[in-house]
Amino acid sequence: MAISRSDSTSLGLISGLSLAAHAIKSNALDGAGSQWRALKQDKLFCIFLAGSTASFAGLAAREYLQLRAQRAEERRLALLRQGTAAAHDSKTAGKKKKQRVDTGKDFWKQLVFLLRIAVPSASGRGAQLLAAQFFLLVMRTLISVKTAKLSVYYLTTAMSKGSWTHWTRWLSNFAAWTVMGTTVNTGLKYFESLIALEVRDKVTKHAHAKYLGNSNKFYRAALMQRGALDNVDQRIVADIEAWSANVAQLYGHSFKPILEFSMSLYEASKELGYARPVALFATQTLFTIFMRTAVPSLGAMVVKEQALEGSFRHAHSRLVGHAEEVAFLQGAPTERKILDENLKTLTGAKGWHNLMRARNSIAEQFAKFQGIFIGGVFVHIPFLVRNNLGEAERIASFRSTEELMLKCGSNFVELILLGKSLNELSGYTQRIHELLTALEDCSGERERAGAGAQEGGSRAQQIVFTGLCVDTPEPDGTSRTLLKDLDLQMVAGKNVLVTGPNGCGKTSLFRVLAGLWPPAAGTVLCPQSELMWLPQRPYLVMGTLRDQVAYPMLLGYSKLHDRAILECLEMVGLTKLVEADVGLDLTQMEWNDVLSGGERQRIGFARLYFHKPLFAVLDEATSAINPDEEHRLYEKVQSLGTTVFSIAHRLELRKFHQWELRIEGDGSGKWELEPL
Numbered sequence: 113m114a115i116s117r118s119d120s121t122s123l124g125l126i127s128g129l130s131l132a133a134h135a136i137k138s139n140a141l142d143g144a145g146s147q148w149r150a151l152k153q154d155k156l157f158c159i160f161l162a163g164s165t166a167s168f169a170g171l172a173a174r175e176y177l178q179l180r181a182q183r184a185e186e187r188r189l190a191l192l193r194q195g196t197a198a199a200h201d202s203k204t205a206g207k208k209k210k211q212r213v214d215t216g217k218d219f220w221k222q223l224v225f226l227l228r229i230a231v232p233s234a235s236g237r238g239a240q241l242l243a244a245q246f247f248l249l250v251m252r253t254l255i256s257v258k259t260a261k262l263s264v265y266y267l268t269t270a271m272s273k274g275s276w277t278h279w280t281r282w283l284s285n286f287a288a289w290t291v292m293g294t295t296v297n298t299g300l301k302y303f304e305s306l307i308a309l310e311v312r313d314k315v316t317k318h319a320h321a322k323y324l325g326n327s328n329k330f331y332r333a334a335l336m337q338r339g340a341l342d343n344v345d346q347r348i349v350a351d352i353e354a355w356s357a358n359v360a361q362l363y364g365h366s367f368k369p370i371l372e373f374s375m376s377l378y379e380a381s382k383e384l385g386y387a388r389p390v391a392l393f394a395t396q397t398l399f400t401i402f403m404r405t406a407v408p409s410l411g412a413m414v415v416k417e418q419a420l421e422g423s424f425r426h427a428h429s430r431l432v433g434h435a436e437e438v439a440f441l442q443g444a445p446t447e448r449k450i451l452d453e454n455l456k457t458l459t460g461a462k463g464w465h466n467l468m469r470a471r472n473s474i475a476e477q478f479a480k481f482q483g484i485f486i487g488g489v490f491v492h493i494p495f496l497v498r499n500n501l502g503e504a505e506r507i508a509s510f511r512s513t514e515e516l517m518l519k520c521g522s523n524f525v526e527l528i529l530l531g532k533s534l535n536e537l538s539g540y541t542q543r544i545h546e547l548l549t550a551l552e553d554c555s556g557e558r559e560r561a562g563a564g565a566q567e568g569g570s571r572a573q574q575i576v577f578t579g580l581c582v583d584t585p586e587p588d589g590t591s592r593t594l595l596k597d598l599d600l601q602m603v604a605g606k607n608v609l610v611t612g613p614n615g616c617g618k619t620s621l622f623r624v625l626a627g628l629w630p631p632a633a634g635t636v637l638c639p640q641s642e643l644m645w646l647p648q649r650p651y652l653v654m655g656t657l658r659d660q661v662a663y664p665m666l667l668g669y670s671k672l673h674d675r676a677i678l679e680c681l682e683m684v685g686l687t688k689l690v691e692a693d694v695g696l697d698l699t700q701m702e703w704n705d706v707l708s709g710g711e712r713q714r715i716g717f718a719r720l721y722f723h724k725p726l727f728a729v730l731d732e733a734t735s736a737i738n739p740d741e742e743h744r745l746y747e748k749v750q751s752l753g754t755t756v757f758s759i760a761h762r763l764e765l766r767k768f769h770q771w772e773l774r775i776e777g778d779g780s781g782k783w784e785l786e787p788l
């Protein structure tokens with residue numbers, strides 16, 4: 113390694129370039145000719161060159177034409193569906209609403225917001241993992257930079273001089289590198305997966321806390337589309353996972369190139385000085401900036417793809433959820449068509465984006481190869497013109513310097529490509545940020561301002577509606593009046609039967625009572641913890657038979673309340689479900705699939721008997737049960753001291769109630785209360 117710095121850098125940058133230009137000019141014909149001769153001699157190479165060029169260009173062109181036609185067809189159908197005027201409106205509204213997904217100021221703000229959730233403290237597990245990863249990253253850089261130069265130098269010297277001493281040095285260097293490199297690389301991969309998992313865990317739990325925390329936000333976000341969120345499940349399950357993996361990867365892949373670049377540059381500058389490398393990277397930066405202007409935003413593509421993935425997944429889960437109804441109606445062909453349509457839209461969009469990405473890739477590859485080309489010119493020239501070195505020394509010095517410059521160059525390209533990864537990340541970041549902020553305020557103005565259902569205190573023994581108005585909650589302002597100025601006081605022991613035509617607002621009244629819908633006006637006083645709702649199709653939780661009865665308590669395999677639960681099952685005539693060997697531990701993958709409609713309603717009553725609330729809303733809760741059994745179930749409710757609101761169309765139920773609240777359902781919000 114005997115080249116002194118003054119030797120190597122004595123050739124000026126401009127004079128070096130002019131020497132290179134002169135050499136290219138006088139040898140250009142020879143260069144092209146040698147390429148042509150090489151091609152002519154290698155027929156196999158020519159066949160594969162022609163084949164790969166034709167298949168890439170041909171297939172990409174066919175894809176382009178097909179996808180363009182499909183997109184045009186989709187636009188035409190959208191216009192037909194919405195009507196030209198509506199389509200125009202939505203198009204302009206879409207334009208207005210369309211947010212630019214890029215790596216600007218908003219992205220960084222959102223990213224910091226999410227990272228604070230993922231790594232909440234400097235001493236937590238997340239921070240510890242990041243610190244450990246940092247040590248490994250620096251270690252890998254040290255190994256790769258320090259050993260690369262030595263390794264290439266020893267090997268080239270060994271080969272050019274036929275020196276066993278240098279070859280043995282290379283061998284021991286390589287052996288040490290292999291052991292350290294394997295350990296460090298494995299550690300890096302392992303820590304990256306741990307970081308991704310930790311980040312996912314933290315952000316998902318945060319989303320769960322918002323989604324399933326107080327005030328039933330999951331109901332408002334998922335069912336009532338508050339916050340205009342599409343596919344909340346997709347965002348929580350898939351987007352957070354992809355975002356976490358991207359963040360973990362980006363952390364590792366941003367440190368490495370920065371460190372390796374600076375260290376390789378420092379080492380290479382000992383041979384080349386700084387002027388050439390700086391000129392090289394300045395050219396490459398300018399070239400990349402120029403190419404960038406032509407490529408589309410990856411973030412926007414990610415946003416669209418994830419939304420379409422969510423819709424496709426949603427279409428599948430709807431089929432799973434309604435498998436029996438679809439099977440009875442023999443709707444399989446229709447469902448298949450719906451699913452295939454969803455898939456076509458998804459693959460169409462992804463195919464189009466892949467074409468855009470290919471365009472992107474051409475720009476990147478160009479940036480990379482021109483870097484190698486210009487780098488080559490800068491690094492080769494000083495060694496080409498230097499005559500004061502022996503052959504072996506010249507080759508060894510050149511190879512080790514070239515190796516460092518190549519490392520330097522590839523890290524520089526990696527740094528520039530970080531922009532692309534950040535761009536992809538911005539898509540996920542936007543979707544998750546949207547989710548969290550929408551959940552934060554999906555209660556909406558009216559919910560926050562409205563009186564809602566007020567907790568009446570643990571000792572309150574009554575439910576009081578005062579001047580209550582109930583409207584349908586249409587977010588676009590087209591709500592209808594269901595109930596107006598309802599004044600009703602419900603005291604213990606006085607059951608109320610709520611009647612009226614379909615869609616008049618019977619269930620809606622109790623949605624307001626439970627605090628799911630805000631009242632349009634008036635107030636509701638209700639001991640929420642003493643109120644239970646039995647719908648027509650009771651919800652069955654994933655878990656044991658005991659969990660079905662104890663819900664919302666989740667007992668799992670605890671036998672603490674087994675006696676009470678068995679009694680409740682006996683009262684509703686469901687002891688047949690308790691199998692001798694497993695008892696209440698019986699677990700089903702999906703309870704809805706194994707219980708009949710009547711059995712599910714009986715589980716609802718068993719739940720009511722188990723919890724013994726002061727008040728219960730029975731919403732068509734006995735519609736699948738025969739009248740004799742219905743009678744027995746109602747008597748039991750009364751004997752437990754639970755006062756009920758019943759919504760029912762069957763007149764036989766009147767005898768269990770003291771009052772009837774009749775809702776007109778003619779849009780005026782009128783109602784009548786009569787003693788029975």
Ligand SMILES: Nc1ncnc2c1ncn2[C@@H]1O[C@H](COP(=O)(O)OP(=O)(O)OP(=O)(O)O)[C@@H](O)[C@H]1O
Nearest residue numbers: 335336584585586613614615616617618619620621
């Ligand atoms: N999430 C919702 N968003 C907007 N409107 C809704 C929503 N849920 C129900 N509605 C509307 O509110 C009205 C009252 O519904 P509700 O379920 O209270 O009727 P109901 O009197 O219980 O009817 P039924 O006897 O058929 O069960 C219906 O017209 C329905 O379309």
